[in-house]
Amino acid sequence: MKCDPTLYRAAPPSLAVKPRLIRQLFLPPLIILLMIGLGFIGFWTSEYYGIRTLGENGERQLELHARTVESEISKYTYLPSLLELESSVSKLLAEPSPEHRQTVNEYLEGLNRRSRSRAIYVMDTTGRVMATSNWRDIDSYLGEDLSFRAYFQNAVRGQPGRFYGIGSTNGEPGYYLAHGLEERGKIIGVAVVKVRLEALEERWQRARLEAFVSDENGIIILSSDPARRLKAVRPLSDETKERLARSLQYYWATLNELQPLAREHLDAGTEKLTFPANSEVVADDQEVTYLAQTRPLNDTPWNFTLLTPLNDLRQAAINQGILVAVAFALVAFLLIAWNERRKVIATRLAAREALQEANNQLERRIAERTGDLRASNERLKAQIRERRQAEETLRRAQDELVQAGKLAAIGQMSTSIAHELNQPLAALRTLSGNTVRFLERGALDTASTNLKTINELIDRMGRITASLRSFARRGDDQGEASLAKAVDAAFQVLGSRLDNLPLTVHRGFSQAMLQIDQTRLEQILVNLIGNALDAMHAQPAPELWLESDIHEGKYRLRVRDNGHGIDPETRKHLFEPFFTTKPGEQGLGLGLTLSASLAAATGGNLAVEHPADGGTAFVLSLPLAGHQPGESI
Numbered sequence: 001m002k003c004d005p006t007l008y009r010a011a012p013p014s015l016a017v018k019p020r021l022i023r024q025l026f027l028p029p030l031i032i033l034l035m036i037g038l039g040f041i042g043f044w045t046s047e048y049y050g051i052r053t054l055g056e057n058g059e060r061q062l063e064l065h066a067r068t069v070e071s072e073i074s075k076y077t078y079l080p081s082l083l084e085l086e087s088s089v090s091k092l093l094a095e096p097s098p099e100h101r102q103t104v105n106e107y108l109e110g111l112n113r114r115s116r117s118r119a120i121y122v123m124d125t126t127g128r129v130m131a132t133s134n135w136r137d138i139d140s141y142l143g144e145d146l147s148f149r150a151y152f153q154n155a156v157r158g159q160p161g162r163f164y165g166i167g168s169t170n171g172e173p174g175y176y177l178a179h180g181l182e183e184r185g186k187i188i189g190v191a192v193v194k195v196r197l198e199a200l201e202e203r204w205q206r207a208r209l210e211a212f213v214s215d216e217n218g219i220i221i222l223s224s225d226p227a228r229r230l231k232a233v234r235p236l237s238d239e240t241k242e243r244l245a246r247s248l249q250y251y252w253a254t255l256n257e258l259q260p261l262a263r264e265h266l267d268a269g270t271e272k273l274t275f276p277a278n279s280e281v282v283a284d285d286q287e288v289t290y291l292a293q294t295r296p297l298n299d300t301p302w303n304f305t306l307l308t309p310l311n312d313l314r315q316a317a318i319n320q321g322i323l324v325a326v327a328f329a330l331v332a333f334l335l336i337a338w339n340e341r342r343k344v345i346a347t348r349l350a351a352r353e354a355l356q357e358a359n360n361q362l363e364r365r366i367a368e369r370t371g372d373l374r375a376s377n378e379r380l381k382a383q384i385r386e387r388r389q390a391e392e393t394l395r396r397a398q399d400e401l402v403q404a405g406k407l408a409a410i411g412q413m414s415t416s417i418a419h420e421l422n423q424p425l426a427a428l429r430t431l432s433g434n435t436v437r438f439l440e441r442g443a444l445d446t447a448s449t450n451l452k453t454i455n456e457l458i459d460r461m462g463r464i465t466a467s468l469r470s471f472a473r474r475g476d477d478q479g480e481a482s483l484a485k486a487v488d489a490a491f492q493v494l495g496s497r498l499d500n501l502p503l504t505v506h507r508g509f510s511q512a513m514l515q516i517d518q519t520r521l522e523q524i525l526v527n528l529i530g531n532a533l534d535a536m537h538a539q540p541a542p543e544l545w546l547e548s549d550i551h552e553g554k555y556r557l558r559v560r561d562n563g564h565g566i567d568p569e570t571r572k573h574l575f576e577p578f579f580t581t582k583p584g585e586q587g588l589g590l591g592l593t594l595s596a597s598l599a600a601a602t603g604g605n606l607a608v609e610h611p612a613d614g615g616t617a618f619v620l621s622l623p624l625a626g627h628q629p630g631e632s633i
Contacts, residue, residue: 043321535563
C-alpha cells in the first residue's frame with residue numbers, strides 16, 4: 001500500500017527551525033526543575049506521614065516502658081517504712097550498743113538478700129550510719145557520715161527522701177529511698193534503701209531500645225547508650241553546678257551537656273534530634289536522627305525519653321522522592337518520545353518510496369560487486385596455494401641446507417677422523433698377530449692382556465662412529481636438549497683437534513634443559529667451538545670460555561675465545577651463506593648461517609660480540625624448556 005507523501009510533508013525550514021530550537025533550549029531545564037520539585041514534595045510528604053506513624057507507635061512504646069520503670073522503682077518504696085516495725089532498730093537508735101548493732105546488721109543483711117536491693121542501712125538523726133546490710137564488706141557504710149545527702153535531709157524532716165546519686169564510699173551509682181523512723185511522733189532515725197537500676201539498661205540493650213531517664217537536675221541517670229550517662233539534657237547554670245559539686249550527688253562526674261547536632265521541636269514532648277552515629281567517636285559524615293518522645297515518671301521528678309531512629313524512615317522518604325522524580329521523568333520522556341515518533345512517522349512514510357528505489361539500486365550494485373569479489377577471492381586462493389608451496393619448498397631446502405652443513409663439517413673432519421681410526425686399526429693388526437703367536441706358545445696371560453687392549457680399541461672406534469652418526473642425523477625444530485650433554489658431545493666430535501692443542505677450557509655455565517632438538521644443539525656447539533679452535537690455532541696458550549646467564553626469560557650461552565678476533569670488514573658478512581675466511585676447502589661458509597637458522601627456528605637467536613681485550617664471543621640465546629617461543633608476525 002502506497003501513501004501520498006504530500007500529506008506528511010514537513011514545514012519549510014524557515015518556519016520549523018526556530019520552534020524546535022526553543023524546545024531544545026528550554027524543555028530539558030524545565031523537566032529537570034519539575035523533577036526536583038516533585039521529588040522534594042514526594043520526600044516531604046513521605047517523611048511527614050512516616051513521622052506521624054512512628055510517633056503513634058512511639059506513644060505506645062513510651063507508655064509501656066515508662067510504666068516498667070515506674071514499677072521497678074515503686075516495688076522498693078515500702079522497705080524503708082518497714083523498719084519502723086522492727087523493735088531491734090528502735091533499740092539500736094535508743095541505745096547504740098555493739099550487741100544491738102550486730103543484731104540490726106544481721107537483720108538488715110537478711111532483709112537485703114530477700115528484697116534483692118543493693119544495700120539497707122539505718123542512720124541516727126545526725127546522719128551517722130548505725131547499722132548496714134553490707135557490714136561484712138571492706139567498703140561498708142558503717143560509721144559513715146552521710147548527713148550531706150539530700151535524701152537524709154528530707155527524711156529527717158519527715159519528708160520522703162528520693163535521690164539518685166553515686167556513692168561517695170565506693171563510687172557505685174544507685175537510687176536511694178529514705179524514710180524517717182518515728183517513735184511517739186518524734187523522728188529518731190532514718191532508714192535508707194539503695195537500689196541499682198542497671199537491670200533496666202540491660203533490658204533496653206537486649207531489646208535494642210534507645211532510651212534514657214533524666215532526673216530533676218536534667219542529668220541522664222539511666223541510658224541504653226553508656227556514653228550518654230551523666231550528661232545534661234539541658235544547660236546547667238553555674239549555681240546548679242556548684243550545688244551539685246558540693247552535694248557530691250554525682251561524685252566527681254564532669255556533667256557535660258548532651259548537645260545534639262540538630263534539634264527540631266515537633267509537638268509537646270516530641271522533638272527531632274540528630275546525634276553522631278557513635279557518641280564516643282564523633283564523625284562528621286555519620287549522623288543518626290531520632291524522634292525523641294518524653295514522658296514524666298509518676299511519683300518521681302524524673303522524665304523518661306524514648307528515641308526512635310529516623311534514618312531508615314528518611315532513606316525511605318528519599319527513595320520515595322527519587323521514585324516520584326524518576327516516574328515523572330519517565331512519563332515526560334514517553335510523552336516526548338511519542339511526539340517525536342509521531343513526527344518521524346510522517347518523514348518515514350514520505351521517504352519509504354525513495355528508500356525502496358535506493359534499495360533496488362543497492363541490490364544491483366551488490367550483485368555486481370559480489371561477482372568481482374568472487375573472482376578476487378579465487379585469485380587470492382591461488383596465491384595462497386602458491387605461497388604455501390613456496391614455503392614448503394623453502395622449508396625443505398632449509399632442512400637440506402642444514403644436512404649439507406653437517407655433511408660438510410663431517411667432510412672437513414674426515415682427515416682427522418681417518419687419522420683417529422688408523423691408529424686403533426694399526427694397533428689391532430699388531431695385537432691380533434701377537435695374540436695368535438702367544439696362544440701357540442701357551443702365554444695365556446699375555447694373550448688375555450692383548451685381547452683386553454683390542455676390546456678397548458674397538459670401544460674407542462665405536463664411540464667415534466656413534467658421535468658421527470648422531471651428528472649426521474636429521475633433527476627436529478621441537479624437543480628438549482641437555483646443555484651439558486650437548487657440550488660433552490661437541491668436545492667428543494672435536495676430540496682429535498683438541499689432542500693436538502694445549503687448550504684451557506673454562507666451564508662457567510649452569511646446567512639447563514633448553515627447548516631445541518638435542519642433535520641441533522650439538523651441531524650449533526660444534527660449529528661455534530670449531531670456529532673458536534680455528535681462531536686460536538696460532539695462540540701459544542689458547543683459552544675457551546663457556547659462560548651462561550638468563551636474560552628476559554631466555555638462557556644465554558656465551559662461547560668466547562682469545563683468538564685473533566674478526567676484522568671490521570669481515571664482521572659485516574659473518575652470517576651470510578657461503579662466506580668464509582678459511583683457505584681452500586676447509587670451510588663452506590655455512591656454519592654460522594645454519595647455526596643462526598637453527599636457533600631462530602626455536603624462538604632464539606645467535607649474536608656476536610667483540611670484547612675489548614681481544615678474541616671473539618658468540619652469544620646463543622634459547623628458550624628454556626617449558627616456555628613457548630614467541631610468534632613472529
